[in-house]
Amino acid sequence: MLCLTLAGAAPAPPASLEYAVKASYLYKFAPFVQWPPQAFASPDAPITICILGDDPFGPMLDDVVKGQHVEAHPYLVRRIRAAARGMGCNILFLAHPTTQSPAEALRAVAGEPVLTVTDGAAASAGGMIQFQLQDGRVRFNADEAAAEASGVPISSKLLDLAASVHRAAK
């Protein structure tokens, strides 16, 4: 329910450790991704992380990115209801989109320089980075081909950390 509280008052139930780790991953991916120059309006424009649909992170994500920078870019977190072209997201996270199917959401940003990160139900639909739990630990699979095709190539240093990689055709 929308609590009848002073704005920002009620402490939301803390995100689980699993989502705290995934939140940290989300912003730590950025240095390993190369966005084209037109993805940022200025050298200090924010790297926008868009959360599509149900937000499993809560204020944890905003706290974890506070004060972090990649070169001069700070981070900005936005929660959105639907994915569409030209939204201005640099990283798009989806786990449980509610107005679109995961496949529709991924199609909407295909070809745009958006790093798509999927989790939960959406992970099987695709995504350049898909979270998965292995042995109680948060790992990820990487789709190098999809990232290159959309103009956001992923550094091999990150691909080396992935549990599995779908390589781009050379």
Added chain:
Amino acid sequence: MRGTSTSKLRPRLAAVALATLAWNGAAHAQSIEDLQHMSIGDLANIDVTSVTKTPQSLSDAPAAIFVITHDDIVRSGATTVPEMLRLAPNLQVEQTASSQYVITARGLNGNGQAQNFSDKLLVLIDGRTVWTPLFSGVYWDMQQVAPDDIDRIEVISGPGAALWGANAVNGVINIITRKAGETQGLLVNVEGGSLQGRADVQFGGKIGDNLSFRAYLSDIYGGDLLTATGARAHDAWTDPQGGFRFDWTPTAADAVTLQGDAEQGDEQQQGAGDEFISGRNLLARWNHVSSNGATLQVQAFYDRESRETLDAGGEFAADTYDLDVQNSFAAGHGHQITWGGGLRTTHYEIQDQIGVASSLIFQPASGNLNLAQVFAQDSWAITDTLTLIGGIKLEDDPYSHLSALPSLRLGWKPNSTLFFWGAASQAIRAPTPFDEDVVEKSGPEVFLTGEQGFLPEKLTAYEGGARALVGSRLSISASVFYNVYDDLRSIEVNPATFLPLHWGNGLAGHTYGVEAWADYQVAPWWWLSAAVDTLSEHFHFLPGSSGLLGISQLGDDPSQQASLKSSMNLGSAVTLDADLRYVGALPNPVVPSYVELNGRLAWNVSRHVRLSVSGFNLLHSRHIEAPAPAEAIPRSVLAGLQWRF
């Protein structure tokens, strides 16, 4: 972009590498800082299924708020709302009879002899106000919520007038139940013991993808407490209740809730006939989030409550209809505006209580109480770390004129482990039929009347506090308050004939105190919590007041309370909890201080079955929490069995 950014990260990683070496792989991320310092490779080593406490997000609420979590409630063994409220260190909870409690925050718990009741709390269940507009108090015996269905209880000590309005004077208690989607399947809960029992049957399901529901039946039993001589007090009670909740998310941006409950209870009364309590309510709420992040909430509820006794009349029924709207949106330059309004009307009917020795009559005996309010609040993020919240509410109460209740709060969060806040606000306790319309007779003689033109009781509160996360295992919260009260209810005499007495607004004064609590994780399986609060009260009669019954009529409040809680996870299936509490002596009438201990041992036999045994008030065979005629509370045990199918 890649090259320079990773080289910038490298020095930081090197600095922390020494620390991570010591962790030897199985990293424990206890704080936001830990996570920020870890390399991306280290994140892959964290075991997210371990029982360690998750990184805390430090609350930035500029108020003295304590959240009783679902786990706190289940692990305490409490079966009724007042017993759950004992878990909040910023509340005073006193049990006076099997079904009766006096609960307040920051003092002024009233005095039965002076017919002064704890009337300065706003209590909400899922947004529905549950205090009685007839005298501003709460009938705690009529508020049953199954412990397993509660998501959390937010207890805010201090005024919250700018948003909630009517009666949020000394505190606000917000009981929030779980969504229907979180209580699915069939649940059967049976608890029985030496002094109380509880049974719940609940079923939750889904209809399609977007609609989930639950329906329940429950009953609660409270046994006889003891009189001062140790005899049974004959005040046992039961309160069977049933209800439902539907949660529907037709689109990503909308959530609709419909919930309702109905109860019909029976309380034995010491030396009097049984009292029957009955309530039913229906609440509908729509939450909408628009694409720019603005939120809209529209809520309507109907609430009927009635009480009757077989002895000498004394029945009342009140039907409340309420409509509230609230909108919140970002307005640029860091401003978040919240505004809204509400209308409430309560139709009440009171049956006069006529007796040979004394009578309680209301003139008029029935009527409509109409309340209208509008409010606006601006939460301004002046900088990244500093937020100023200014709000005002205009309230048109049933009897009094328009009141303007302002509130100003400042919050400073220099980093993610420290938060400071300060606030100044005003609140009122508006007049009720008991203040204005009551006529009390002693035999044929009118003894006391209400006061037409009774003024609202006023509070101006100055508060401040700090919260800190110290390292990864300790969190501390402390707040101080200085409350200035005016126009508190007093008893005045008729200048010519002495009788009849009438209510007046002849008391004023101030209170101040400290509320502090801390949580410490001793080991991954063991948490300790400690709390302390103090209260200092200074009241006086205003010039011209009769001074009848003295200052003690305002409240019989302990000047200090403290508690120590221990929570242990023994292995993967057993939990052991203990809660030691100290309540200081009550000044006038005198009630000695007491120390008592509650405990609970639970065994999760499987994913479907949980056994538990709880003990309450274990240290003494019986103890008293409030002045006569309050009863003594004996030691008791309770065993429980819960099946989830």
